[in-house]
Amino acid sequence: MIRAKIIGAGGYGGVGVTELLLRHPNVKILGLYDIADIGKPFSALYPHLAGFCDLPILDAAHEADSEPADVAFLATPDGAGQQLAPGLVARGTRVVDYSGDFRFNTPADYQEYATRIGRNPVHGAPELLAKSVYGLAELHRAAIAEAPVVGNPGCFAVSIILGFAPAVKAGLVALDSLIADSKTGVSGAGKTPRPNFHYPAQYDNMYAYKMTGHQHVIEIEQQLSRLAGQRIALTFTPQVVPVCRGILSCCYGTLVRDVSLDDVRQVYLDFYRGAKFVRVLPKGAAGQNAAVRGSNFCDLWINVDPRTRRMVVISHIDNLMKGQAGSAVQNMNIMFGLDETAGLDRPGIYP
Amino acid sequence: MIRAKIIGAGGYGGVGVTELLLRHPNVKILGLYDIADIGKPFSALYPHLAGFCDLPILDAAHEADSEPADVAFLATPDGAGQQLAPGLVARGTRVVDYSGDFRFNTPADYQEYATRIGRNPVHGAPELLAKSVYGLAELHRAAIAEAPVVGNPGCFAVSIILGFAPAVKAGLVALDSLIADSKTGVSGAGKTPRPNFHYPAQYDNMYAYKMTGHQHVIEIEQQLSRLAGQRIALTFTPQVVPVCRGILSCCYGTLVRDVSLDDVRQVYLDFYRGAKFVRVLPKGAAGQNAAVRGSNFCDLWINVDPRTRRMVVISHIDNLMKGQAGSAVQNMNIMFGLDETAGLDRPGIYP
Amino acid sequence: MIRAKIIGAGGYGGVGVTELLLRHPNVKILGLYDIADIGKPFSALYPHLAGFCDLPILDAAHEADSEPADVAFLATPDGAGQQLAPGLVARGTRVVDYSGDFRFNTPADYQEYATRIGRNPVHGAPELLAKSVYGLAELHRAAIAEAPVVGNPGCFAVSIILGFAPAVKAGLVALDSLIADSKTGVSGAGKTPRPNFHYPAQYDNMYAYKMTGHQHVIEIEQQLSRLAGQRIALTFTPQVVPVCRGILSCCYGTLVRDVSLDDVRQVYLDFYRGAKFVRVLPKGAAGQNAAVRGSNFCDLWINVDPRTRRMVVISHIDNLMKGQAGSAVQNMNIMFGLDETAGLDRPGIYP
């Protein structure tokens, strides 16, 4: 059994991976750590887990004093991972970090990101940064398998990169034409109450935000640029809608040659052959959030507008699953040579 | 492996039990039957099951021509079960029926129910009716184990009977004082669109309905009357709130003697000792729908108002799980001597 | 024109009365006051009012330095009103206070309330308290007209008192049998974000709370006790459902004699004759939150369960209108001899 620790267990990212690991056939949870609610049973925070996970929350400050784990999930905010990961790796623990700390391989790329979010641009663990891998399995499966540290991708990034990657790699779309229009559920903002997300403010409301540069755009551009072999700039419009779980991204690109819907679909089918969690929808079928909610799938609905010669790929994920905890477990499965779907092979519930 | 058929698979009751059986370790689905959408893959109706259940929907009219199952779930409306069950039982199939057809043991009791809902008061299978058992495991576990036909209880009934049963059996409450004030999510009304449940009409709306007698009141009164040893009449106020899954029932009763909260709690703890799906909440904890949504649990929050000497038990269930498909699978487990929690031993998802 | 000030303008109670006064034919807003966001235009907090109310928020600490108003609405928490009201009254301003500060006429009654909510039990303005009137127009219209200070009632209290008052006054129900089961929308908790009301926590969720004594129960019992001529104790179960605006209260009482539904309805029709904002629904009609949302109406749906000889009155209000700002304006209209419906004579919007 793989022994796992979850650090930052108290937030949505923590409870998400805990739920998945509880039913994972190859994993034993060694401990749940946080900096708040220490000593409380986890089910006091998340009563749906009463009888399933009554482990006490342990003090993250003392994690290093206990038995080292095989894997640690750092469901922690930006900055924590670069502090914690070196010690964990030194004790033989492999790390999946949820924040932006390990989504960028080079100090220069990290600096761009850190500057955007107003943090110290000098990375705290540059050696690990160099060895870390961007944790989107559909692009970096082999490297993830070997990585000491995996930078779990941002939720918007997952939906958008998966929506664009095949077309960008195949050179189907003009690289200066890419637009991602993304709608997220509110759980993507985490567990902390804020005025915008107060039920009376958020119900029946929708809005765009961070129009001048959401932090996820950097990792999206970096990943797509690598696929393209040249630098890409993306227009990205994040929006919040009154949904709990889910991201719907519309990925727009102008086709550079006269290709049919069938051609484009074939490029996507080929790219995702063997990818267990990407479903390129059958021709004629339409996607919806309810089809992915609660599961680790990314559903892609490929469209071509022949009048404007534009490709529109609609990408659906559950932001807390494929967009976060599900990808984290998928990455762990790959890191430890397990079946990639272990613990993830289930649909959501409906309705 | 127990071979199961689901008849009426296309509705919420059908998809609910299908989802549960797909991950049940001891069950194989022989066929999904309905009278509509015949030939379509099940995942065309419920796309979240793509890759998990792509079985074609079979014509319910020809079910009898195929290999008999060990168990059939009749997720069918009132009247269908009494027509189908005799043939199924004759072919060696045990039956769990979702409707009111087998919730009443005697023709007289059935007649009262049938009259209330405007149906033919003469039952179509009186011999089976006499052998059938009301499928609330916490009351009738032993009889369910032997029954050829189990009448799966109504969703409101589950929440209310479980809320009152210990107090009524123990004689704690005045039998003429019982009031159940129940709030249900909209999925309890099934899959068929209706004006009330149209999103713009239902969002931000709530209302009581059937004030002059919801059909579930009859089975509630019958079950509680048996526990009391005398006839009980209940005031029941069903209400709809903008929730998808869930029932919250407030169960009121006037205490007949001066008992403390601890005393009442102990009566409930004793009554539900060994009941794996009833959680009497710890003193000081409060219930919520999110704690049971997606699971088969019934959470009971016991309160006593000393000023009015009244007991208020707050009962939470997921109407599609413990209120329907979950109870159905729990009943099947009991009927076939399996662990009662097989296929049901999981929490819901949160948030 | 009546000159009005709103103190505590920034919360839901403040914006509610501001919206109403903006279109009131007889009122001019002198100033909006608060202790936060000072200097910001009101429309920066509430952008739907851009172009309608761009007044700056003024510092409540300096309210006394400006021109006195004819009326002040204190949309402030418990404790503020008793500090502010004496000065306002001394400068010739009549006061409508939203908190519990002036809902109780006697120091003894206030003490019971203050103790319940953990505040200093000694009232800060006992002379004004003695002259204040409980601001439920349907019960105290004449006294409100003369009062220097009106204690605007609690939202639950409005729905429950209006639901019980006629039956209690007429002696129709056993006084020890009263139960109010109330479901409120989330806006009733105000504007401040809290974990329970965070969209992902509140969507699809419902729960009871304060089972051991919501603070509104005291004013309800006091008002009903006066109507009954003897002390009444009420069982009250407040619940939150995923609705923004609205309260649905089920008011239960055992009938003391054999009266018909028509008899009970007649008692209610007589009691509310001339009450412009109470609609006793026609026989056969059912109430719903959507019928009162955005308006000052209280819709009462009268039911009698002959089997249990119990009356069930379903009471619907918008908690921010008849439950708060609407009642406040109605009280002001009465205080200044205006048509009681001035500024309130409009339906809500639908859907």
Added chain:
Amino acid sequence: MIRAKIIGAGGYGGVGVTELLLRHPNVKILGLYDIADIGKPFSALYPHLAGFCDLPILDAAHEADSEPADVAFLATPDGAGQQLAPGLVARGTRVVDYSGDFRFNTPADYQEYATRIGRNPVHGAPELLAKSVYGLAELHRAAIAEAPVVGNPGCFAVSIILGFAPAVKAGLVALDSLIADSKTGVSGAGKTPRPNFHYPAQYDNMYAYKMTGHQHVIEIEQQLSRLAGQRIALTFTPQVVPVCRGILSCCYGTLVRDVSLDDVRQVYLDFYRGAKFVRVLPKGAAGQNAAVRGSNFCDLWINVDPRTRRMVVISHIDNLMKGQAGSAVQNMNIMFGLDETAGLDRPGIYP
């Protein structure tokens, strides 16, 4: 007083205009007509209007037998307007039609539209079609004032045309670069229940639809083409989110020259100078649905992404107000020489 009839009063478009006309200072409602619910009081369909509009629904088949109105609102589906309008105009009634029947001036343009929606491509009233005017006041105010028949625009069209018009007219954006990504609330689909809009199916769900050509795209392209002086093709992605009222459209266009955000904003401010219902948001302010819900405003949030040299205009409307009934009343005001804001000069309610 202008005498108005509403034909097709029973749907959301009908109740919307009825609500507005009830409080319009210059209008008297002569009659509400429909083909269903004839004889019922309007408030039986819409109980929030009890006491405000209890007029009986009249049989639309006999409308011509009654006193002619000054204006008729045809809240009717495609095809009805072209049958009804000639008779109405002949009797001296001016017409505002909600459908696509009068949104296109020429038989050729209408034919394209009718073919798209699967209707008879030959218009039933070609003379009136030629005299009709597209009812978007911000573009065609003068012509609307004179028109016998106004084709009230589609809800998506209002949000998108207003979002693009200034930039297209000023030649700021490449005409082959236009993309509109629109999210609508469910009320845009009307009052008829459908499986997609059933509460359990729609809550927490979102999806794109009609990717191969929503019917509104034709009128958008036609109007923008006129402003550009050349034929424009638009990529349009309609989406449904769990909101009742509201449209959020993201309008993308590549800037053809190096203009700043200030330059673009100035173009919009100039274009909408005097337009009472378009609010170009102040620099630094962000739009949201809650700011327009219940009102006739269109809020435009202008953004420029300098890295991709792309303009992103976020356009917010209430689909039932500026997107339907509000525009209809605005058009009527213009047709009859009233203040354009008469009956519309109010904010929505919040929260």
